[in-house]
Structure formats: structure tokens, C-alpha cells
Amino acid sequence: MAPDRRTFLQVTSAAAGGLAFGALAPEARGLDSMSGPTYRGLPDVSPAPRALRILVLGGTGFVGPHQIRYAVARGHQVTTLNRGVSEAELPPEVEQITGDRNVSELGALQGRSWDVVLDNPTTLPFWVRDVGEILHDRTDQYLFISTLSVYDTAGQTEIHEGSPRLRYEGGDPLEVTPDAYQAQSGRLYGPMKAASEDEALRWFGEDRTTIVRPGLIVGPGDRTDRFTYWPVRIARGGEILAPGDGRDPVQVIDVRDLMEWTVRLAEEGTTGIFNGTGPRATLTMAEQLHGIRAALPGDLELGFKWVPAPFLSEQEVRPWSEMTTWFGPDAAISRARVDRAVEAGLTFRPLAVTAADTLEWFRAQPAERQELRAGLDPEKEARVLAAWRGAGSPEQS
Numbered sequence: 001m002a003p004d005r006r007t008f009l010q011v012t013s014a015a016a017g018g019l020a021f022g023a024l025a026p027e028a029r030g031l032d033s034m035s036g037p038t039y040r041g042l043p044d045v046s047p048a049p050r051a052l053r054i055l056v057l058g059g060t061g062f063v064g065p066h067q068i069r070y071a072v073a074r075g076h077q078v079t080t081l082n083r084g085v086s087e088a089e090l091p092p093e094v095e096q097i098t099g100d101r102n103v104s105e106l107g108a109l110q111g112r113s114w115d116v117v118l119d120n121p122t123t124l125p126f127w128v129r130d131v132g133e134i135l136h137d138r139t140d141q142y143l144f145i146s147t148l149s150v151y152d153t154a155g156q157t158e159i160h161e162g163s164p165r166l167r168y169e170g171g172d173p174l175e176v177t178p179d180a181y182q183a184q185s186g187r188l189y190g191p192m193k194a195a196s197e198d199e200a201l202r203w204f205g206e207d208r209t210t211i212v213r214p215g216l217i218v219g220p221g222d223r224t225d226r227f228t229y230w231p232v233r234i235a236r237g238g239e240i241l242a243p244g245d246g247r248d249p250v251q252v253i254d255v256r257d258l259m260e261w262t263v264r265l266a267e268e269g270t271t272g273i274f275n276g277t278g279p280r281a282t283l284t285m286a287e288q289l290h291g292i293r294a295a296l297p298g299d300l301e302l303g304f305k306w307v308p309a310p311f312l313s314e315q316e317v318r319p320w321s322e323m324t325t326w327f328g329p330d331a332a333i334s335r336a337r338v339d340r341a342v343e344a345g346l347t348f349r350p351l352a353v354t355a356a357d358t359l360e361w362f363r364a365q366p367a368e369r370q371e372l373r374a375g376l377d378p379e380k381e382a383r384v385l386a387a388w389r390g391a392g393s394p395e396q397s
């Protein structure tokens with residue numbers, strides 16, 4: 001018997017949980033640095049009132065380059081620390097120092113100080129501890145990029161910054177090694193991020209710590225294609241399988257909105273905990289897909305075929321990984337409150353800009369990178385659509 005809609009969504013969301021909101025599969029990490037965002041300059045950015053010395057931990061992944069080019073355009077002096085494995089096109093004035101946080105190799109930080117530390121890639125608590133040991137009295141602010149996946153959403157209908165978080169039950173989280181973490185295939189992502197938040201507060205205190213919990217980060221340079229699937233699929237036209245009845249909520253944040261905001265949080269010395277997703281008001285799946293369609297150039301011949309979740313379940317179409325950005329109607333994770341972030345200056349580009357820029361970026365990638373890494377395989381989509389027609393689907397589009 002097919003599971004009912006709620007059970008299906010709970011099970012599949014839990015299965016996808018390990019890869020939710022930023023936990024990259026090992027094969028997707030650091031392998032396609034050449035597909036990162038291109039540095040095109042930011043002509044409209046005004047200088048910040050005061051130039052800061054900013055240390056960016058990471059900086060050459062997906063989110064870092066957007067943050068760094070904005071920070072440089074605002075007049076800040078930026079240093080990055082990473083292993084030097086991933087490649088990204090950064091502004092030439094950025095100082096790049098190296099260290100491997102997996103083996104606590106952070107000698108390059110000794111004896112230095114920065115106004116602000118922006119820690120982008122960290123999942124393991126000992127990475128935070130190591131930085132804390134060296135820089136706890138050598139910086140005014142530590143901003144940690146966390147994730148909405150820290151929340152324990154069981155029994156919740158929405159999430160806000162005070163909602164319960166996941167806990168690591170396996171002992172001292174500081175002792176979890178990179179190998180042990182990898183062996184769990186992402187299942188420790190939420191608990192480890194939560195423990196890393198605690199570690200940040202332990203070293204830098206509430207008065208110097210900023211915790212940003214993003215939802216799905218999307219836009220040019222995204223290595224996962226979880227949002228990219230929709231602009232690419234819609235641009236292909238034809239009959240497009242769409243999940244549910246169109247009314248389910250979705251939340252994503254344009255990487256540029258998120259990372260430019262982190263720089264402004266640093267400039268203003270804003271501390272505290274913030275969900276970092278968008279948009280400002282509820283966006284439905286239908287609004288997202290029609291909004292993307294409206295943003296794409298050309299006369300597209302297409303129609304959305306909305307297929308109910310129970311039928312998708314029978315056809316083994318998965319939310320999130322195949323029907324990307326979608327968790328169904330009841331998912332608290334798609335109902336994260338962002339009022340606190342908006343109050344603290346988070347702004348949102350129009351969906352149309354995100355969609356058009358993402359498609360432009362994707363089409364500029366080498367042919368081998370234009371194989372989508374998420375979304376529904378075209379043959380499977382055709383098969384499910386045919387089955388839905390065969391089941392006497394009610395007409396809707």
C-alpha cells in the first residue's frame with residue numbers, strides 16, 4: 001500500500017535531512033571550483049562608513065566569493081584562510097593565507113587580529129574551538145554561518161530562532177572527527193552545526209557572536225542545483241511535472257542577499273541569532289514556478305502539471321532531491337520566520353533576478369557541468385506524467 005501523503009513526506013524529508021540545507025555530499029565538495037561565480041565587480045556598491053579588517057574562513061566555496069567581492073567593494077580589507085585547494089576568482093586585493101582546519105593547522109592566525117571573523121564553511125565544533133583558542137581576544141565579532149537544519153522540526157508547524165534544536169547524542173561533539181562525520185553521510189549535519197553554534201558562544205560570548213541560520217542558498221555558483229533545476233527545466237519547456245497543488249510553501253535565499261547581509265551585520269556590529277532565508281512573505285510553489293517562468297527570456301511553450309503528493313509517492317518521486325525546493329504542505333522547515341533578520345537588514349532580490357542570473361550562470365558552465373545534479377530525470381518525468389494521465393488526472397495547470 002502506498003504511504004499517505006503526510007507519512008510519505010515525513011519519511012522522505014527525514015531521508016533527505018542529511019543533505020538538507022547545505023550539507024554537501026563529499027563528491028560535490030571542492031570539485032568544481034571552476035564553476036564558481038565570476039567576479040564581475042559591483043559598480044553600485046557604496047563604501048561602508050568605516051573600513052574593517054575582515055577574516056573570512058573559507059571564502060573560496062560557493063558563498064564566500066559573493067561575500068568577499070561585496071566586502072571589498074564596500075572598502076573592507078579582507079583576508080581568507082583555507083587550504084588553497086578550492087579555486088575561486090577573488091578580487092586581487094584579498095590576502096590569502098592557508099591552513100587546514102581538519103588537522104588544526106592554524107599557525108597563520110597566530111599573532112594576528114581582525115575586527116571581524118566570518119566563519120563560512122564550519123560544521124565541526126572543533127573547527128570553532130581551534131579558532132576560538134587563537135582569536136577569542138583578537139576580534140570584536142565572530143559571525144558563524146549555521147543552517148536551518150539545526151532545528152528539531154518534529155511536531156513544529158513553523159520555526160523561529162527560539163525553536164528547539166537538534167542535539168548530538170553520541171558523546172562530546174568536540175571529539176567528532178572529519179572521518180567520523182563523513183562516515184555518517186550527513187546525518188550529523190544539524191546536530192554538529194548546533195554544537196558549533198554553542199562552541200562559538202562559548203569562546204566569543206553573546207555580545208560578540210552572530211549566528212546566521214540560512215535555508216536553501218541559491219543562485220549563481222550553487223553546486224547542488226537544487227534551485228537551478230527549476231529555471232533549467234522551465235527553459236526547456238513542454239509539460240512540466242510540478243509537485244502538489246501549487247499552494248505549498250517554499251523558501252530559498254539568493255546567495256548574494258545572504259552574504260551581502262553578513263557584511264552589513266559586521267559593519268553594524270550586530271550580534272544575535274537570525275534565520276537567513278526568504279522571501280519576506282510566504283511564497284508558494286506555484287508562485288515560485290510561475291515567477292521563474294516569467295523571468296526567462298523567449299516565448300516558452302509550456303504548462304505545469306500539478307500532481308498530488310500521494311501519486312508522486314506511488315511513483316517514487318522524492319521531494320527535495322527530485323521535486324527540488326519542495327517539502328510538501330506541512331513542513332515547518334519551509335515556514336521559517338525571518339522577521340528578525342529583516343529587522344536586522346536582510347533584503348531580497350526579486351525572484352526574477354535570481355532565476356535569470358542562475359540560468360545565465362548555469363549556461364555559461366562547461367558542457368560537463370551542465371548535467372543537473374538534482375531534480376527529476378527527464379525520462380522519469382515523462383513516465384510519471386504518462387502514468388498520471390493514465391490514472392485519469394483531473395485537468396489542471
Ligand SMILES: NC(=O)c1ccc[n+]([C@@H]2O[C@H](COP(=O)([O-])OP(=O)(O)OC[C@H]3O[C@@H](n4cnc5c(N)ncnc54)[C@H](OP(=O)(O)O)[C@@H]3O)[C@@H](O)[C@H]2O)c1
Pocket residue numbers: 020021022023029030057058059060061062063064081082083084085086087099100101102103120121122123145146147148213214215216217218
Ligand atoms: N548551500 C546551502 O543551501 C546551505 C544552506 C544552509 C547553510 N549552508 C551553510 O553555508 C555554508 C556554505 O559554505 P560554502 O558552500 O561556501 O562552503 P563549503 O563549500 O562548505 O566550504 C568551502 C570553503 O571552505 C574551505 N575549506 C574546506 N575544507 C577546509 C579545511 N579543512 N581547512 C580550511 N578550509 C577549508 C574551502 O577552501 P579549500 O578547499 O581550499 O580548503 C572553501 O574556501 C556552510 O556553512 C553550509 O553549512 C549552506
